[in-house]
Amino acid sequence: MxxxxxxxxxxxxxxxxxxxxxxxxxxxxxxxxxxxxxxxxxxxxxxxxxxxxxxxxxxxxxxxxxxxxxxxxxxxxxxxxxxxxxxxxxxxxxxxxxxxxxxxxxxxxxxxxxxxxxxxxxxxxxxxxxxxxxxxxxxxxxxxxxxxxxxxxxxxxxxxxxxxxxxxxxxxxxxxxxxxxxxxxxxxxxxxxxxxxxxxxxxxxxxxxxxxxxxxxxxxxxxxxxxxxxxxxxxxxxxxxxxxxxxxxxxxxxxxxxxxxxxxxxxxxxxxxxxxxxxxxxxxxxxxxxxxxxxxxxxxxxxxxxxxxxxxxxxxxxxxxxxxxxxxxxxxxxxxxxFGGSGPDPADPTAPDPTDPAADCAVAYTVTNNWGSGFQGAVRIGNTGATPLDGWTLDWTFAGTETVQNLWGGRVSQSGPAVTVTPEAHTAHIPAGGAVEIGFTANGSAAGAPSGVTLNGASCATG
CATH class of the missing domain: 3.20.20.80 (Glycosidases)
Structure with a gap:
C-alpha cells in the first residue's frame, strides 16, 4: 500500500x-x-x-x-x-x-x-x-x-x-x-x-x-x-x-x-x-x-x-x-x-539565604513565564536549619484560581487553592544550608505570591 x-x-x-x-x-x-x-x-x-x-x-x-x-x-x-x-x-x-x-x-x-x-x-x-x-x-x-x-x-x-x-x-x-x-x-x-x-x-x-x-x-x-x-x-x-x-x-x-x-x-x-x-x-x-x-x-x-x-x-x-x-x-x-538546582544561586536575588535565622526553611516562589491564560513557576526550598531534611511535604495556598497542570521535581495534589507537594527521590534530601527546586506549569492567571507556605507543617520564610 x-x-x-x-x-x-x-x-x-x-x-x-x-x-x-x-x-x-x-x-x-x-x-x-x-x-x-x-x-x-x-x-x-x-x-x-x-x-x-x-x-x-x-x-x-x-x-x-x-x-x-x-x-x-x-x-x-x-x-x-x-x-x-x-x-x-x-x-x-x-x-x-x-x-x-x-x-x-x-x-x-x-x-x-x-x-x-x-x-x-x-x-x-x-x-x-x-x-x-x-x-x-x-x-x-x-x-x-x-x-x-x-x-x-x-x-x-x-x-x-x-x-x-x-x-x-x-x-x-x-x-x-x-x-x-x-x-x-x-x-x-x-x-x-x-x-x-x-x-x-x-x-x-x-x-x-x-x-x-x-x-x-x-x-x-x-x-x-x-x-x-x-x-x-x-x-x-x-x-x-x-x-x-x-x-x-x-x-x-x-x-x-x-x-x-x-x-x-x-x-x-x-x-x-x-x-x-x-x-x-x-x-x-x-x-x-x-x-x-x-x-x-x-x-x-x-x-x-x-x-x-x-x-x-x-x-x-x-x-x-x-x-x-x-x-x-x-x-x-x-x-x-x-535543569533543577541543588542549592541557591547567589546571583539570584529571589534565592533564599541559607544563613537566615528567621526560620528553618525559606521558600522562594517565582513566576518564570506568563502567557495570560497560564504560567510557569519555580519554587526553591531552602533548608536553613542545622540538620538535613530527608523527605518533606510542602504546602501553599494560591492567591487566586490557579490550578497546577504539571509539576516536576515532586508529586502534587491540589484541593481548591491549596497545594501539597511531596518530593521525588532525587529531591527528597535537602542538606543543611542547601536547597532543591521544583517547577510547574499552571492554568489561570498568576495572581501573586501564595500564602500559608509550610514545610513539614512549619511556617517558612518566603521571598
Whole structure:
C-alpha cells in the first residue's frame, strides 16, 4: 500500500510504501543490561534505562518539531511545547542532501533554545528517511558525517542533547542492511569523539514490521563502546492493536534493552494506530514517547498537527489528546533534574539565604513565564536549619484560581487553592544550608505570591 508520509514539511511530501503487517512485540522499556556506559558525563543508559548523569531516571515525554522546514517558528514553538508540560522535543534537521542544510550555528541556536526552555533536545537528521526505497534519501554513513561536521555545536552538551542518527533509515527495500549500517554509524560517531547518548530508528519506515531491529538490537547495542544507544520505534499503521504495541515493547523490556516510541500519531493513512495503548503502556513501563508532530504537516496528513497553524491556543483533537488526555504529557512528564538546582544561586536575588535565622526553611516562589491564560513557576526550598531534611511535604495556598497542570521535581495534589507537594527521590534530601527546586506549569492567571507556605507543617520564610 502506498501512502503519504506523515513526517514531512508543509508542502514537502514523500511517497512511502506503508506496511500493514502485524506481529511485533510487546510492551516498552528498559531493564537489565549489566553493562555500564563508559561516558557518564550526561544522559546515558544504565541497566537498560535512560538516566541522567546523577543516576536519576529520565523518561522522555514530548513531541516532534519540524525545525528544518519552519526555522522561524522554532523559538515560539519550543516555548509553547514546554508550557504544555513537555520535558523533551525531537527536532527535525537536514544534512543538506534533501533540504536546506542546518548549519552548525543554527544547531547551536536550537540547543540553546531547548536549554532556555528546560527541554532535553533530541536532534535527528531527516534526509535518511526511506533509504533504499525513497529517491534522494541518504545513508546513515552520510548522516554520521553531518554530525561530525557540526560537532562544535554538540561539544559539552551531553547532559542536554541526544543524537538521533537518522530518521527511518531504511524503507521496505534493503532493510536487511540495517544492522550493519547502524552499527557502523554508531562506531563512526564514537571514533570521532562524540560521547552523547545515541538514538537509532528502526527500518521499514521506522515501524520494523519485519522485526529487523527487534532481532538485532543487542548486536547494535554491543557495537557501541560507550553502551549508550537507545532504540526508537515509530508506531503508525502497524500498531493498530494494544497487543501489537505490547508485544513489541515488552520484547525490549524483557531483553533489558532501552527503547522508546520516537514517533506515533492518533491516525494515519496506512492504518489507525492505538494511541491510547501507546500512551498507557509507555506510562506503565516507564518508557519515553515523542508524538508526531507539533504543526506544519502537509501532503494529506495535516490531521497529525497538534497545534493548528503553530498556535498553542488552537490545539487539535490530537494535540488535546497527547498533551492533556489520560497518560498524556501534562499528567506524566517530569522535567530533567539537570535543569533543577541543588542549592541557591547567589546571583539570584529571589534565592533564599541559607544563613537566615528567621526560620528553618525559606521558600522562594517565582513566576518564570506568563502567557495570560497560564504560567510557569519555580519554587526553591531552602533548608536553613542545622540538620538535613530527608523527605518533606510542602504546602501553599494560591492567591487566586490557579490550578497546577504539571509539576516536576515532586508529586502534587491540589484541593481548591491549596497545594501539597511531596518530593521525588532525587529531591527528597535537602542538606543543611542547601536547597532543591521544583517547577510547574499552571492554568489561570498568576495572581501573586501564595500564602500559608509550610514545610513539614512549619511556617517558612518566603521571598
Amino acid at each position: 502506498t501512502a503519504t508520509s506523515r513526517s514531512r514539511g508543509s508542502t514537502r511530501t514523500i511517497g512511502l510504501t506503508a506496511v500493514l503487517a502485524l506481529l511485533l512485540g510487546s510492551v516498552v522499556a528498559v531493564f537489565g543490561l549489566g553493562q555500564t556506559a563508559h561516558a557518564a558525563t550526561g544522559l546515558r543508559v544504565s541497566d537498560g534505562r535512560v538516566v541522567e548523569a546523577n543516576g536519576s531516571d529520565f523518561v522522555m515525554r514530548g513531541v516532534n518539531h519540524p525545525h528544518s522546514w519552519f526555522t522561524d517558528r522554532t523559538p515560539q514553538a519550543l516555548a509553547d511545547i514546554k508550557a504544555l508540560g513537555a520535558n523533551t522535543v525531537r527536532v527535525v534537521l537536514s544534512s543538506g542532501d534533501r533540504w536546506e542544510r542546518n548549519s552548525e550555528s543554527d544547531v547551536a541556536a536550537v540547543i540553546s533554545q531547548c536549554r532556555a526552555n528546560r527541554l532535553i533536545c533530541v536532534l535527528e537528521v531527516h534526509d535518511t528517511t526511506g533509504y533504499g526505497e525513497q529517491d534522494g534519501a541518504v545513508s546513515l554513513d552520510t548522516a554520521a558525517d553531518y554530525w561530525i561536521d557540526i560537532a562544535g555545536a554538540l561539544e559539552g552538551q551531553e547532559s542536554y542533547v541526544v543524537i538521533n542518527i537518522g530518521n527511518e533509515p531504511h524503507g521496505n527495500q534493503g532493510y536487511e542492511r540495517w544492522t550493519a549500517d547502524t552499527a557502523a554509524a554508531v562506531g563512526k560517531l564514537r571514533d570521532a569523539g562524540l560521547d552523547h547518548m545515541l538514538m537509532v530508528d528502526a527500518p521499514n519506515w521506522g515501524q520494523d514490521w519485519t522485526n529487523t531491529m527487534r532481532a538485532n538490537a543487542q548486536t547494535v547495542f554491543d557495537a557501541d563502546p560507550d553502551g549508550n544507544t537507545v532504540f526508537s520505534i515509530h508506531m503508525y499503521g502497524v500498531y493498530e492493536t494494544r497487543a501489537a504495541v505490547s508485544d513489541y515493547l515488552n520484547h525490549f523490556v524483557q531483553a533489558g534493552l532501552p527503547i522508546l516510541v520516537g514517533e506515533f500519531g492518533h491516525y494515519h493513512s496506512d492504518g489507525d494506530p492505538d494511541e491510547d495503548a501507546i500512551l498507557e503502556l509507555s506510562e506503565e513501563l516507564g518508557l519515553g514517547y515523542l508524538g508526531w508532530s507539533w504543526s506544519g504537516n502537509g501532503g494529506g496528513v495535516e490531521y497529525l498537527d497538534m497545534a493548528a497553524g503553530f498556535d498553542a491556543s488552537a490545539l487539535t483533537e490530537w494535540g488535546e489528546r497527547i498533551f492533556n488526555g489520560p497518560d498524556g504529557i501534562a499528567e506524566t512528564a517530569r522535567e530533567a533534574t539537570v
